[in-house]
Amino acid sequence: MEFSSKLLENAVNEMSQLPGIGKRTALRLVLHLLRQPGQQTALLAESLQKMREEINFCKSCHNISDTQLCEICANPNxxxxxxxxxxxxxxxxxxxxxxxxxxxxxxxxxxxxxxxxxxxxxxxxxxxxxxxxxxxxxxxxxxxxxxxxxxxxxxxxxxxxxxxxxxxxxxARGISVGDELEYADEVTLGRSILHRVPFENSLKN
Amino acid sequence: MEFSSKLLENAVNEMSQLPGIGKRTALRLVLHLLRQPGQQTALLAESLQKMREEINFCKSCHNISDTQLCEICANPNxxxxxxxxxxxxxxxxxxxxxxxxxxxxxxxxxxxxxxxxxxxxxxxxxxxxxxxxxxxxxxxxxxxxxxxxxxxxxxxxxxxxxxxxxxxxxxARGISVGDELEYADEVTLGRSILHRVPFENSLKN
CATH class of the missing domain: 3.40.1360.10 (Dna Topoisomerase Vi A Subunit; Chain: A, domain 2)
Structure with a gap:
């Protein structure tokens, strides 16, 4: 791809580093940002950078969290x-x-x-x-x-x-709720029969 | 979607403003950035912002360009x-x-x-x-x-x-090179017959 502008090229190249985003999609996204108010690009850039720099992980469960201990680990219930x-x-x-x-x-x-x-x-x-x-x-x-x-x-x-x-x-591994048996793969179907549960249990939820 | 972190939520929300990128894809992209070195996020954020702020349009053809007159307009050939x-x-x-x-x-x-x-x-x-x-x-x-x-x-x-x-x-509108006639839509096929060109012309390229 030959770009008419180095600035555009850099933005597209960086964007296309993201998984599942090729050069063409990156160009489409970047051109979209160009058509939107500058504010949107600024917010995107700032939120990404702020997130990357300041993100914190719960010291107990290692989930992403803004506090030292995440909400779940800190919840006494x-x-x-x-x-x-x-x-x-x-x-x-x-x-x-x-x-x-x-x-x-x-x-x-x-x-x-x-x-x-x-x-x-x-x-x-x-x-x-x-x-x-x-x-x-x-x-x-x-x-x-x-x-x-x-x-x-x-x-x-x-x-x-x-x-x-x-x-x-x-x-538990098994057939998804609402799925047709005939389309299920054998391993899943096999496990769902091996690990069958009492019928009354299935009524609870 | 309930996020465990406000920073993460903001980044995902801004990312999902882009066309064709939903919340789930945005989360996948943001988590990818978290796993990569911070440098990558910084480069992405900077290149987007720099592009949005400094981009210039050719004053003659209005194409994106880093110079006042784009390369094409400035080319005497x-x-x-x-x-x-x-x-x-x-x-x-x-x-x-x-x-x-x-x-x-x-x-x-x-x-x-x-x-x-x-x-x-x-x-x-x-x-x-x-x-x-x-x-x-x-x-x-x-x-x-x-x-x-x-x-x-x-x-x-x-x-x-x-x-x-x-x-x-x-x-010219017509059948794409390499396309099968039977799959072409009628409007295109119709135009390609109406606007037929001398056979010798088609040999030139």
Missing amino acids: RNEKIVCVVEDVRDVMAIENTSQYKGHYHVLGGKISPMDGIGPGELTIQSLVEKVKEGTVEELIFALSSTMEGDTTNFYIFKQIEEYDITTTTI | RNEKIVCVVEDVRDVMAIENTSQYKGHYHVLGGKISPMDGIGPGELTIQSLVEKVKEGTVEELIFALSSTMEGDTTNFYIFKQIEEYDITTTTI
Whole structure:
């Protein structure tokens, strides 16, 4: 792409560094900003920079937070004995949206993935092990996505905490509510039959 | 969406103002920036702001340019007697990529679109009419997209310059090179038959 302006080119190049945004999309976004009042670009630039510089992580669960201890960890009504292990803040938001969970979280910050150069040291696993060692945790719920990386991470953590006397569970895998059986993949359908629950339980929610 | 941090929320909200970027995509992009070195966010923010504040438009053709007169208008090897009327900088880039055109451009900055509140006054039509009035232009090529808005804009400009003695042309509409006839829409196919060209001409390129 040949640009008529260096300023435009730089903006497009930086924009296209974002995942899923190619040069053409970046150009479209940048031209959109040019047509909008300058205020909008200023707000975007400032909010991104402010976020990147001042963002803080909860010292207990490692979730993104503006305070030292996030709202969930600081809430006395939540059960600190149950800890749900998730990949990132999006998973916390998704689970919070269900209003079904009243325990704490532990945000790993990713999954073990040697292909992407992410080893256990890059994640907050050590801090989770410390938390278990302290003895307050009674149940650890693994809620990572069920991919190779997710399973590896689950297993790695499980091995680290095996010696301590706590319950470890994983979220249920099965057919999504509203899904047609015939379109479900075999692994999911197989697990949903193996881990069937008493019919009365399914009526509760 | 409930965010655990105001900083994160602001960044996501500003990001999702961009066209085609919803809240979820914005969150994904922002979290990506958080995982990358702070330098990347700083560069993105700075390049956007610098571009928005310092961008300059060629005083002759209104294309984005870092200089008062853009490279094309300032190039003595280009024919200023032929002016191609386009919507925005992307069209200039697309036509320049073909290496087939050696005339000047005139960037309108949009199309007349009452639905979006864009009237002739918002575009650089007046400046184009002035250019024609000065008498250097011999041919005006309309290269707007063939939509209702494009056709309206073409016609509006045509009416403004009708009295002057210049040639007005539009780019050829027809079947794309490599396209199958059976999949072409009727309007395009119809025009490609009406505006057929001598076979020898098609061998030249």
